[in-house]
Amino acid sequence: MSDVPASAARSTWNASDWHDALVVEAYAETPTARTIRMRLPASAALPQLPELVAGQHIDVRLTAPDGYTAVRSYSLASAAPGGVLETTVEELDDGEVSPYLVRGLDVGDRLEIRGPIGGWFVWREEEPAPVQLIAGGSGVVPLMAMIRAHEAAAHPAPFRLLYSVRSPEMAYYRAELEELARVSPRFDLDWVYTRRAPSGWPHAPGRLDVTGLAASVQTLGTSALTFVCGATPFVEFVADALVRAGRDPARIRTERYGGADGA
Amino acid sequence: MGLFSPGFMGRRREPVPGLPPGQHLVTDFPVLSIGPTPRVSTEEWRFSITSESGLMTTWTWDEFQALPQEDVTVDIHCVTSWSKFGTGWRGVSLDTLLEGVDTGAGFAMARSYGGYTTNVPLDELRGGKAWVAHQFDGAPLAPEHGGPARLLVPSLYFWKSAKWVRSIELSTRNDPGFWEQNGYHMHGDPWREERYW
Numbered sequence: 248m249s250d251v252p253a254s255a256a257r258s259t260w261n262a263s264d265w266h267d268a269l270v271v272e273a274y275a276e277t278p279t280a281r282t283i284r285m286r287l288p289a290s291a292a293l294p295q296l297p298e299l300v301a302g303q304h305i306d307v308r309l310t311a312p313d314g315y316t317a318v319r320s321y322s323l324a325s326a327a328p329g330g331v332l333e334t335t336v337e338e339l340d341d342g343e344v345s346p347y348l349v350r351g352l353d354v355g356d357r358l359e360i361r362g363p364i365g366g367w368f369v370w371r372e373e374e375p376a377p378v379q380l381i382a383g384g385s386g387v388v389p390l391m392a393m394i395r396a397h398e399a400a401a402h403p404a405p406f407r408l409l410y411s412v413r414s415p416e417m418a419y420y421r422a423e424l425e426e427l428a429r430v431s432p433r434f435d436l437d438w439v440y441t442r443r444a445p446s447g448w449p450h451a452p453g454r455l456d457v458t459g460l461a462a463s464v465q466t467l468g469t470s471a472l473t474f475v476c477g478a479t480p481f482v483e484f485v486a487d488a489l490v491r492a493g494r495d496p497a498r499i500r501t502e503r504y505g506g507a508d509g510a
Numbered sequence: 511m512g513l514f515s516p517g518f519m520g521r522r523r524e525p526v527p528g529l530p531p532g533q534h535l536v537t538d539f540p541v542l543s544i545g546p547t548p549r550v551s552t553e554e555w556r557f558s559i560t561s562e563s564g565l566m567t568t569w570t571w572d573e574f575q576a577l578p579q580e581d582v583t584v585d586i587h588c589v590t591s592w593s594k595f596g597t598g599w600r601g602v603s604l605d606t607l608l609e610g611v612d613t614g615a616g617f618a619m620a621r622s623y624g625g626y627t628t629n630v631p632l633d634e635l636r637g638g639k640a641w642v643a644h645q646f647d648g649a650p651l652a653p654e655h656g657g658p659a660r661l662l663v664p665s666l667y668f669w670k671s672a673k674w675v676r677s678i679e680l681s682t683r684n685d686p687g688f689w690e691q692n693g694y695h696m697h698g699d700p701w702r703e704e705r706y707w
Contacts, residue, residue: 263703263705263706263707309515309520310515311514311519312519317534318534319591320591343520343534347517351518356516359513361706362706364693364706365692365693366692366693367688367692368544487546489546496545500544501545
């Protein structure tokens with residue numbers, strides 16, 4: 248590598264390197280979650296962010312005044328080109344990093360980021376199959392990147408999102424999802440409310456069960472590629488139920504949020 | 511050192527001995543998997559090692575249980591930045607499993623029920639550093655944590671410790687496994703932060 252000019256080495260983006268990102272926008276997504284948009288400095292001297300793939304995540308590093316650092320992974324909510332990185336962070340009880348990102352961080356602050364990372368829990372335009380998305384709570388974030396990429400591409404394969412939330416106000420991206428479901432011929436949306444449903448909702452609140460799951464996934468049928476993301480018990484239940492119902496395990500991709508501990 | 515995060519204090523003030531760079535401690539046991547959890551009964555379970563010349567050694571569950579068992583307590587480190595100290599496992603050392611295998615190979619590919627694969631240098635599997643584990647905390651290993659049996663290679667990031675392991679194939683070539691084809695490091699030493707390409 249000694250014969251490579253330093254300038255050429257610097258211009259190469261490496262997913263293992265830390266990069267400064269500027270917070271350009273931050274707003275409450277729900278009472279406990281915040282959407283954060285970051286931009287990388289536009290400079291010809293700096294490496295350029297590689298093309299994002301819908302479903303990827305980044306690592307975020309915070310540094311305290313004494314040099315102590317903490318790193319966590321966050322899924323990106325958009326893979327749109329243009330150098331903006333968007334995520335939504337849920338504040339976790341007893342969390343170390345998430346309370347700072349949800350309540351401490353300001354527009355104009357900088358964060359260090361690494362990535363984008365991941366080549367499995369992703370959706371690409373070349374994928375011809377219908378796509379069934381199943382999210383629990385904050386697990387909708389990487390699926391939102393897929394929904395937005397699919398819509399931006401006016402992709403012909405149908406997409407369907409089954410989204411389980413505790414109550415209406417806890418849903419991420421509600422207005423955008425409902426508008427998309429209304430206007431897009433390619434996107435449908437099913438809600439599950441586990442604790443409290445909107446007034447006039449035809450079902451009593453309750454956890455997603457085998458019947459509800461089957462009713463939602465039957466529309467796209469067995470050819471669908473399925474992405475499931477949420478807390479571990481939710482993902483275990485959904486993936487198990489789909490396999491028991493005869494779905495091909497190889498067509499089900501999962502991403503699980505582990506315990507809230509320490510995040 | 512990176513830029514400061516105004517107002518961020520963090521929780522920990524003292525360095526934790528035994529914690530690799532960029533990791534934080536957890537007390538629960540997060541689950542990360544690429545797809546549905548395979549359900550494999552011990553009746554149908556088989557484990558095999560195939561040498562680079564194609565010779566295969568296979569164990570049934572009963573044969574595997576009859577091998578010398580070891581109880582080990584190790585720290586584990588996940589590439590998603592959590593570490594868990596003092597995890598207790600029971601299983602069979604790879605030294606025991608490789609005893610009768612004639613090989614000059616340098617690399618191993620672990621294959622799992624469900625299709626997962628991961629590549630590990632054979633050096634990391636020998637010398638009392640790796641096991642096929644079937645108990646965690648004194649109880650049979652739960653399916654979501656890789657039961658009936660998983661590879662346990664605590665010296666590397668935990669994606670190398672393949673859940674639901676069914677075979678190890680030895681090779682003179684270091685071919686990439688599942689995550690290694692999807693952005694993660696070929697070796698995965700947590701002390702050198704070998705996380706991504």
